[in-house]
Amino acid sequence: MPRRSDEAPLIHRASSTRFEAAERMEGSRKTRVLVVGAGAAGMSCAHHLAEHPDKFDVTVVDAVDYCGGQAFNIPIDKERYGASWLNQGVQGGS
Secondary structure (H helix, E strand, O other): OOOOOOOOOHHHHHHHHHHHHHHHHOOOOOEEEEEEOOOHHHHHHHHHHHOOOOOEEEEEEOOOOOOOOOOEEEEOOHHHHOOOEEEEOOOOOO
């Protein structure tokens, strides 16, 4: 079916409709963001999004009960090893 000369292309109309809807919603509600993984990248992402509390509602989840992903430390015997902790995970690329 041919288009009338005064009719905008369908793609243009759809884009402008989404844009107009986004403008109406601006400031009316925050975007909910779920960050999966509390490693370095996940925590960085969550941090930067959380700097804009008027725009984003951020939740971070991870499979374990600590942050850091592959980068964490383990406690060791200071008397025996000369230090009370040891980096674990990142150096070997595990």
